[in-house]
Amino acid sequence: MNEDQNSGYRRLNPKARVSMYIGNIIAAVIWLAIAYIAWGFIDGMSESFRDLLGIGLLVLTAAIIVYLAVGPLVYYARYRYIITDDAIDIRKGIVILRHIVVPIERVHQVEVVRGPINNLFGLADLQVTTAGGQAEIEYLDNDVADSIADDLNRIVNSIVRGRNEDA
Amino acid sequence: MRMLEEPVRNSPRVLISHFILILFIMAVVSLSIADMMTAPLPVIAALTVLLMAYDVVWWKRTTLRATDTELIREYSFLYSTRKVVPYSKIASVNVIRTAFDRVLGTATIQVNINSAVNSTAPEISFVFDKDTADAVRTELSGRMYGNAHTAQEEHIYESIIPFTNRDSILHGLFGTSTWALLGVIASLALGIGTELIGSRQGSELLVGMVVLAVMFLLPLIGMIIKYYNFKVYRFGDTVYLSHGAIRLYRTSFKINRINSIRIKRTLIARMMGKASLEMEVVGLTSADDEQRPVLCIMTDMENIRKVIREVAPFFEFEEGVVQPKAAGKVWLMKAVYTTAATVVLASVICYVLNDGSVDRALLRYGWFATVGAVAVLSFVSAYRGYKVDLFGMGEDVFMFQYGIVDRCMSVMQYDRVQIAELYAWPLAARLGLARCQVRMLSSMGAATTVSGYYPREDLERIQEEVMARIRDGRYDYRKLSF
Incomplete structure (x- = not known):
C-alpha cells in the first residue's frame, strides 16, 4: 500500500501528515505568541522603526505560516525510504532535497523514539547512530519501526558476533 | 624481559605532581573562603591529608598489565574498574613529556583507540619513569605491530623529509587560518589607527595588542614549540612521529588507521608554494590540544608528495574534475542572493537612521560602501568557489578540493564513510546538480x-x-582497505 512498485521505496503512512500538522500548529501558535510579544515592543518605538519592523514581522510571520501549512504536504509527498540487507536509503526534503545512504555495517546503535504527538497516532521515529553521526527515518508506524529496529539490531549483532568469532 | 607481563603501577613520582596540585587547589580554596568561615584551616588541612591519602591508595591500587592479545588497566578501592583494550582496537600509542614530566623525570604513555566517544581522550593514560616509559612503548609496539625497536634505535632512523626548525616556525606562522590572521591584523590596525588619531589615549591600541597576543601570538608560539624538531618516518606498517621543544610528543600508529588525509594550503602558504599535511587518525588528538594531527608540517609541495608517497601511497591523488558550467549559475545566484539581502538590510538600516540624527551623506556613502564590499566579496567568492572545487574518484579513495581562501584537498577512503548524503537547493536540483556531504569519524569526533x-x-x-x-x-574490517 505504501510501497512504490517500481523502485521498492516505501512511503509514509498518511497519518504522518496529521502528526506533522499538529506539530506545526503548535509551532505556529508558539510563533504567533512570540510575534505578539514582539509587536508589543515594536508598537512602542518611533514611527520609522515601527513601520519597518512591523512590516518585517508580518512578512516573516506570513512566510512561517505558509511554510508550516504547505511543508507537511511536500514533506509527505517526497519522503521515501528503503532498507535493504546492507543499507538504509532515505530521500526527503521540503526546500532542500536530501538523499541519505547509511551502510548498515556502520550502524552502532538503533533507537525507536516515540514523541507525544507521534504517540497519539501510533507513530515512531527510528534513529540510527554511526561513528560519523545520526540518521533518522521519521513517522513510521509503531510496528514497522519496531520491526525495522529488530531487523537492524539482528544484522548489527550478527556482524559483531562474526567479528568476535574471527578475533 | 617484558615489563608488562606482571602488573605494574604508575611511577611513584606521579604522587609528587598530584600532591602539588592538591596543595595548590586547597590553598586557593582556603584563601577564597577565608572571609566566610572563621576557622577553615583545620578543615582544609584534614581534607588535604584525606585527598593525599586517597591519592596514595589510588596509586597503590591502579595497575597496568599486558597479555598476548590485550592491555588491561585495573583499579579497586571503594569501586573497581577493569579496562581491557585489545591490541587490534588500539589506534595509537603516544609518549608525552610535559615540563612537569621533565622535572620529575617521568613520561606519560597514552593509549588511544578508534572510538567516536573517546576520540580526543586517551583510553589509558599511565605515568612511568622516563626510561621505563620508552621500554613500555617499545614493548607495546612489539606486541601490537611486531616491530619492537627502542627509543635509542629510533634516533637512528632519518625523517623522510629533513625538516628544519625554520619549517616549524613557518608552520606556526602561516599554518593558521588566513581569516583568523586577517582578523588579528585588522584589530591591530584599528588599535594603531585610533592611537594615531589620538582619540582615546591609545586604549584601543592596547586592546588590539592584547587581541593580537591572545588570538595569534600565543597559539603561534605554541605551534612553533609543539612542532619543533619535527620528524616523520615509516618502519614497516607503522608510522612514527616525534616533535616538540618543551612537551615532547612521540607517536606511533599503523598506516591502516589513517581514515583520510588533508593537504592544507593557506593563502600565504600558497603564495610561498608550500603546504602542510594533516591526517585523520582517531586517538591522535589530545583533549587539551583540539588540533588535527599533522603528518607533515609546512614544506614544499614536492616534499608533501614525497611524504604521501612513502607514508601513505594509497592516498596519492593527482587528478580531479572541475565543476560543470551549470554549477557556475548556482554559485552566481548565491552571490546575487547575498548581495540582494545586503541591499535590503542596508536600505532598512539607512531608512531607520534617516531621521536627522545621522548625516545623510554619511548614510549614502555607508550604504554604497557596505553593499559594494559585500557584492565584490560575494562575486569573487562565487567565482573562486566555482573555479577551486575539484572532485575525483579513485579505486580505494575519493577526493574533494574546496576552500576559497585557504585551500584544502581532502582524500578519503570509501571504507571509512559512515554516512553519505546528497543535497540540493531548488536551483541546483533543477539543473540536476547536488553537493555530497560525507560524514566520517575524525580525530576530533x-x-x-x-x-x-x-x-x-x-x-x-x-x-x-x-x-x-x-x-x-x-x-x-580486519584489513581496513590497505
Missing part, C-alpha cells in the same frame, strides 16, 4: 566534508561505491 556542485549521478557513484565495496568483499 564526527566530521563532515562537503563537495562542490556536481551532477547528481556523479556524486551518487560515491554512495554506490561505498555499498559495492561492502557487498563484493573489497571492504574487510
Whole structure:
C-alpha cells in the first residue's frame, strides 16, 4: 500500500501528515505568541522603526505560516525510504532535497523514539547512530519501526558476533 | 624481559605532581573562603591529608598489565574498574613529556583507540619513569605491530623529509587560518589607527595588542614549540612521529588507521608554494590540544608528495574534475542572493537612521560602501568557489578540493564513510546538480566534508561505491582497505 512498485521505496503512512500538522500548529501558535510579544515592543518605538519592523514581522510571520501549512504536504509527498540487507536509503526534503545512504555495517546503535504527538497516532521515529553521526527515518508506524529496529539490531549483532568469532 | 607481563603501577613520582596540585587547589580554596568561615584551616588541612591519602591508595591500587592479545588497566578501592583494550582496537600509542614530566623525570604513555566517544581522550593514560616509559612503548609496539625497536634505535632512523626548525616556525606562522590572521591584523590596525588619531589615549591600541597576543601570538608560539624538531618516518606498517621543544610528543600508529588525509594550503602558504599535511587518525588528538594531527608540517609541495608517497601511497591523488558550467549559475545566484539581502538590510538600516540624527551623506556613502564590499566579496567568492572545487574518484579513495581562501584537498577512503548524503537547493536540483556531504569519524569526533556542485549521478557513484565495496568483499574490517 505504501510501497512504490517500481523502485521498492516505501512511503509514509498518511497519518504522518496529521502528526506533522499538529506539530506545526503548535509551532505556529508558539510563533504567533512570540510575534505578539514582539509587536508589543515594536508598537512602542518611533514611527520609522515601527513601520519597518512591523512590516518585517508580518512578512516573516506570513512566510512561517505558509511554510508550516504547505511543508507537511511536500514533506509527505517526497519522503521515501528503503532498507535493504546492507543499507538504509532515505530521500526527503521540503526546500532542500536530501538523499541519505547509511551502510548498515556502520550502524552502532538503533533507537525507536516515540514523541507525544507521534504517540497519539501510533507513530515512531527510528534513529540510527554511526561513528560519523545520526540518521533518522521519521513517522513510521509503531510496528514497522519496531520491526525495522529488530531487523537492524539482528544484522548489527550478527556482524559483531562474526567479528568476535574471527578475533 | 617484558615489563608488562606482571602488573605494574604508575611511577611513584606521579604522587609528587598530584600532591602539588592538591596543595595548590586547597590553598586557593582556603584563601577564597577565608572571609566566610572563621576557622577553615583545620578543615582544609584534614581534607588535604584525606585527598593525599586517597591519592596514595589510588596509586597503590591502579595497575597496568599486558597479555598476548590485550592491555588491561585495573583499579579497586571503594569501586573497581577493569579496562581491557585489545591490541587490534588500539589506534595509537603516544609518549608525552610535559615540563612537569621533565622535572620529575617521568613520561606519560597514552593509549588511544578508534572510538567516536573517546576520540580526543586517551583510553589509558599511565605515568612511568622516563626510561621505563620508552621500554613500555617499545614493548607495546612489539606486541601490537611486531616491530619492537627502542627509543635509542629510533634516533637512528632519518625523517623522510629533513625538516628544519625554520619549517616549524613557518608552520606556526602561516599554518593558521588566513581569516583568523586577517582578523588579528585588522584589530591591530584599528588599535594603531585610533592611537594615531589620538582619540582615546591609545586604549584601543592596547586592546588590539592584547587581541593580537591572545588570538595569534600565543597559539603561534605554541605551534612553533609543539612542532619543533619535527620528524616523520615509516618502519614497516607503522608510522612514527616525534616533535616538540618543551612537551615532547612521540607517536606511533599503523598506516591502516589513517581514515583520510588533508593537504592544507593557506593563502600565504600558497603564495610561498608550500603546504602542510594533516591526517585523520582517531586517538591522535589530545583533549587539551583540539588540533588535527599533522603528518607533515609546512614544506614544499614536492616534499608533501614525497611524504604521501612513502607514508601513505594509497592516498596519492593527482587528478580531479572541475565543476560543470551549470554549477557556475548556482554559485552566481548565491552571490546575487547575498548581495540582494545586503541591499535590503542596508536600505532598512539607512531608512531607520534617516531621521536627522545621522548625516545623510554619511548614510549614502555607508550604504554604497557596505553593499559594494559585500557584492565584490560575494562575486569573487562565487567565482573562486566555482573555479577551486575539484572532485575525483579513485579505486580505494575519493577526493574533494574546496576552500576559497585557504585551500584544502581532502582524500578519503570509501571504507571509512559512515554516512553519505546528497543535497540540493531548488536551483541546483533543477539543473540536476547536488553537493555530497560525507560524514566520517575524525580525530576530533564526527566530521563532515562537503563537495562542490556536481551532477547528481556523479556524486551518487560515491554512495554506490561505498555499498559495492561492502557487498563484493573489497571492504574487510580486519584489513581496513590497505
